Amino acid sequence: MSGRRKAEVKASPLSFIATGVSYIALCLAALAALALVVVPMLTGSQTYSVLTSSMAPKYAPGTFLVVKPIPFEELRIGDVITYQIESGSPAVITHRITAISAEQSGEMVFTTKGDNNDVEDELPVREIQVKGKLFYAVPFVGFIANGLGNSDRGAIAQWAAFALMGYGVVALVRGALAKKRNDDDASSEGPTGQAPGAGGDDGTIFPSFGSSAGSGSDILEFSDPILTDCDGCDHDHSRDDNTSGRHRVQTRKRATV
Structure with missing residues (x-):
């Protein structure tokens, strides 16, 4: 190579595409781990999956719900809450509060209704039934949770989170090593002078x-x-x-x- 020319390391388009896909996958994995496992664990929230269309279209079947415990007196009309159909029962419903009232005993109760339903729920909701207020929802992930079932969902979710975070660490390390290798290759091929007796660009021997x-x-x-x-x-x-x-x-x- 002539001393008047500078060596350049040119990456192929496929390498740029592969790098972009890798970083996108890393970001998605990190977001999934945070949203589905880490945040619920840190906030003490519980996770549920929507099975019916009573809250459609916003919370359609297959939506993954993260429900955070909140003091009963802080709930307001318009909040989406998850509550037990019967106190102590594992079966729950996620509907919106449409009214707050007090019974003759002075106990405060909620009237709820599904966004996609025409009528309000028949029975009022008491404090003992409420599991919490909807924190956030992730579409479609509930289908995967339903496939896992309720018994092993917690353990599988934790292992999945560790796997996603492990993948993120591996991707970051691989990216850093690849960048360092490219930088080393570029620095080792800087401009050089024409050595005596060396060949020219056209193959002529001087x-x-x-x-x-x-x-x-x-x-x-x-x-x-x-x-x-x-x-x-x-x-x-x-x-x-x-x-x-x-x-x-x-x-x-x-x-x-």
Whole structure:
């Protein structure tokens, strides 16, 4: 490579695409781990899956719900809550509060209704039934949760979170190592000068015109007598002309080949 040119490491389009896909997958994995496992664990929330269309279209079947415990007195009309159908029963409903009232005993109760239902729920909801207020929802993930079932969902979710975070760490390390390797390759191929005796861009070999070994003279310094006629000389100078001419041509050819 010529000294006037700078070496450049060119990445193929496929490598850029692969890198982009890797970072997108990493971001999605990190977001999934946070939304589905880490945040619910840190906030003490419980997770549920929507099975019916009573809250459609916003919370359609297959939606993954994260429900956070909240003091009963802080709930307001318009909040979406998850509550037990009967106190102590594992079966729950997620509907919206449409009214707050008090019974004759002074106990506060909620009237609820599904967004997609025409009528309000028949029975009022008491404090003991409420599991919490809807924190956030993730579409479609509930189908996966339903496939896992309720018994092993917690353990599987934790392992899935660790797997996602492990993948994220591996992807970050691989990306850092690849970047360092590319930087090292680029720095090792900086501009260089033309070394003596090295080839040019077109393959031409340039000889070194330094001192020749042993003699200390330039290879083009050869005996080339001036061919002039001398008076009173019987020597045939035309022969000297032919001989020296051949010598000159042969020497120059050896110097440039």
